[in-house]
Amino acid sequence: LAKTTQPISMDSYEGQEVNITCSHNNIATNDYITWYQQFPSQGPRFIIQGYKTKVTNEVASLFIPADRKSSTLSLPRVSLSDTAVYYCLVGGRSSNTGKLIFGQGTTLQVKP
Amino acid sequence: GAVVSQHPSWVICKSGTSVKIECRSLDFQATTMFWYRQFPKQSLMLMATSNEGSKATYEQGVEKDKFLINHASLTLSTLTVTSAHPEDSSFYICSADRTSHYGYTFGSGTRLTVV
Secondary structure, three states: OOOOEOOOEEEEEOOOOEEEEEEOOOOOOOOEEEEEEEOOOOOOEEEEEEOOEEEEOOOOEEEEOOOOOEEEEEEOOOOHHHOEEEEEEEEOOOHHHOOOOOOOOEEEEEEO | OOOEEEEOOEEEEOOOOOEEEEEEEOOOOOOEEEEEEEOOOOOOEEEEEEEOOOOOEEOOOOOOOOEEEEEEEOOEEEEEEOOOOHHHOEEEEEEEEOOOOOOEEEOOOEEEEEO
């Protein structure tokens, strides 16, 4: 299973764009990259998933370079409610190709 | 969207008793569910993989006789913490694999406190 490395914490201010980078040097050919958000005392919530290049949805963008050894989650114009822990995971899209192992995550603190 | 319901959301039990936590996929069938444990300010730790109709697969270091997992139907997996002790106090989270969609769906978690 590919191991991921993220910054332990990040600070930002309301209205700013936040980019969280994740390293996954040993990513396998069939691995997808998925980001989750977790608030205290809640289960993780799916944010975005991608395989290569760029993926965008209504809440975030995911940038993946050609070598796929890293990825960057981009949160546009964060608000206080975006304060949470963000996890980057790599693995198969379904349980048939792998289980999800969580790394340490990045604690994002958004300040007013 | 896909919903995974976890019950109870919190439970307090006496040391030595057993506690059952339920994880249900409400609008989809899940042949595979996962159980995690999370201690304060730590990441989620995978405990076991629950497969419908077969024995669960436990991660190294997780006692299968203490954490009993049953996945009797495509929408329900249960985790029973047997003979609970204060060190078992933690936040337990389940997730289900919805193979036709992106990502895994997680339950809201169960806060277990053993006194």
